[in-house]
Amino acid sequence: MKKQLKKLFLFNRTTPVEYLERLTKQLAGPKIFIKRDDLTDVALGGNKVRKLEYILADALEKKCDTIITTGGPQSNHARITAGVCAKLGLRCVLLLSGNKKELLEGNLLLDKIFGAEIRFADSWDFEKIHLMMEELAKHLALNGHKAYTIPVGGASGLGTIGYAECFSEILEQEKALKVEFSRIVTANGSGGTQAGLEIGKAEHKSKKEILGMSVLFKKEKALEYVKKEIALGYEVLGKDLSLNPGIIIDDSYLGEGYAIPDQRVLETIGLLGRTEGIILDPVYTGKAFGGLIDYIKLGKINTSENVLFVHTGGYPGIVNMTERHKKYFENI
Numbered sequence: 001m002k003k004q005l006k007k008l009f010l011f012n013r014t015t016p017v018e019y020l021e022r023l024t025k026q027l028a029g030p031k032i033f034i035k036r037d038d039l040t041d042v043a044l045g046g047n048k049v050r051k052l053e054y055i056l057a058d059a060l061e062k063k064c065d066t067i068i069t070t071g072g073p074q075s076n077h078a079r080i081t082a083g084v085c086a087k088l089g090l091r092c093v094l095l096l097s098g099n100k101k102e103l104l105e106g107n108l109l110l111d112k113i114f115g116a117e118i119r120f121a122d123s124w125d126f127e128k129i130h131l132m133m134e135e136l137a138k139h140l141a142l143n144g145h146k147a148y149t150i151p152v153g154g155a156s157g158l159g160t161i162g163y164a165e166c167f168s169e170i171l172e173q174e175k176a177l178k179v180e181f182s183r184i185v186t187a188n189g190s191g192g193t194q195a196g197l198e199i200g201k202a203e204h205k206s207k208k209e210i211l212g213m214s215v216l217f218k219k220e221k222a223l224e225y226v227k228k229e230i231a232l233g234y235e236v237l238g239k240d241l242s243l244n245p246g247i248i249i250d251d252s253y254l255g256e257g258y259a260i261p262d263q264r265v266l267e268t269i270g271l272l273g274r275t276e277g278i279i280l281d282p283v284y285t286g287k288a289f290g291g292l293i294d295y296i297k298l299g300k301i302n303t304s305e306n307v308l309f310v311h312t313g314g315y316p317g318i319v320n321m322t323e324r325h326k327k328y329f330e331n332i
């Protein structure tokens with residue numbers, strides 16, 4: 001990557017790549033590896049930390065004292081932003097979708113613990129909420145503050161760069177582990193993680209397949225988002241857009257929709273827990289990993305391949321599952 005961008009260092013290492021030996025044996029398919037981006041240290045970790053390393057460096061460079069962002073009441077992005085702001089001594093205002101009736105649990109409780117100011121937008125329309133955030137920033141400016149707004153999911157050009165960098169990190173780890181991954185699988189929500197990996201792939205002229213398992217949008221919309229974020233990423237890099245010809249997104253594991261885990265998700269969480277001692281979440285990683293397991297069972301991935309799943313975090317979703325979903329684990 002040519003342009004030198006400002007970056008904060010919020011976690012102190014390369015996140016581990018682990019071979020899931022017991023799971024691989026059980027499925028008798030390709031070798032499955034996992035990149036532990038759930039272990040990015042700050043505020044319980046997750047993929048948003050890599051995004052915030054670039055986004056908040058920009059905010060500090062612009063001498064902002066307040067960060068405004070948004071997400072659902074159980075947003076991992078909001079929780080991590082609140083935690084990182086606490087660490088950096090920045091004021092954090094979360095303008096969350098929904099309304100005050102939301103229960104103070106899971107990520108919302110953590111937002112409070114991290115000292116964020118929580119406001120509810122009384123809307124689920126993020127375009128509208130983004131406008132409200134800009135209004136709030138103007139209002140704070142009148143009172144002598146300089147606010148920096150971050151879109152939902154940290155889906156900005158700078159955020160995307162965090163995952164282009166992650167792709168380079170994966171290539172280094174391949175060398176060290178003497179293994180080659182033919183595919184990288186990740187959950188796709190607002191699209192920035194996949195967009196960043198796609199930029200990394202293009203920059204390195206890599207032939208790896210990147211497979212985004214959509215957990216939020218139907219395929220066409222998810223693709224639109226990824227393309228938009230790739231374009232924003234290239235803008236930040238000051239480069240001309242050189243899109244990969246094939247961006248692969250599968251929405252078959254979306255089930256009934258965002259944050260609604262189906263039986264496959266619960267089974268996948270149980271399976272990873274039992275065989276590898278790894279916790280997946282019911283909103284993102286459980287769904288995406290469930291898709292990967294189905295691909296393996298359907299023989300869509302050759303047994304000679306090495307596949308890498310990027311674990312993007314989301315732990316609080318586990319404790320926040322509905323009683324009905326928790327019941328599944330009572331009976332296994």
Ligand SMILES: Cc1ncc(COP(=O)(O)O)c(C=O)c1O
Binds near residue numbers: 077189191194285
């Ligand atoms: C745990 C977790 N995994 C995956 C994602 C999806 O990442 P992206 O929005 O970059 O597609 C998110 C986004 O909120 C997340 O919180």
